[in-house]
Amino acid sequence: METLKQDLENRIALYALISRLMIKEVDEDFLKTIESDEAIYALFPNYQNWSKRNDKSMKELIEAYYNVDFANLFLMHLVPYESFYVRDDQMIDSGKGNPVIELYDALDFRVELEKARVVSGDHIGVELEFMYMLCKAQLKALEAGDKEGICELFQIQKGFMRDHLLEWAPMFLINAKKESRTPLYHEGSELTLEFLLSDFEYINAQLDSFCADVA
16 A cells, blocks of 8 residues: 555656646746756756756746747647547537536536636646546545545546547647757656556556455
């Protein structure tokens, strides 16, 4: 159980990181969080070694580079919404009929659209935050000794990734990596893609092992 707890804490940290990176522009506090955590910082080697960090302040980098890159990737040239990728008409669906929003409602996950600066709950940053919340709920279930609850949440995570995130996010992230102009978003897109694929494998492995004897 200790290994599972460590796994969950690592998954929570990574989902918190990538959801925040993709939901709105970065600020100094967020960048300091990356730079102060050795394990997370190690995931951004090109960001670490970016020459512009030597002669420009963090404020200058944010305003002249990171915010510009974010706007290019998430507001102007790419569309970070599931409905755009899965609907035949490529319309962003923010209504109650959107299956992602229906799932959020069923599980009492509330999306503050204005605060997150998104127009629909099927934004990649919100979907990643949903996975973060599911992982946090698992940690609570683990601390309560609720094995059935842990496994039920693994099933929900598997279904959400299979039916939603992995249906479209890899295509968006590949495009984001290609279109990015800063190491932060280039490596962030690559990290997110690699983590989603490995986490889906992890979830399936846990369902086959840890959850195998749960009725």
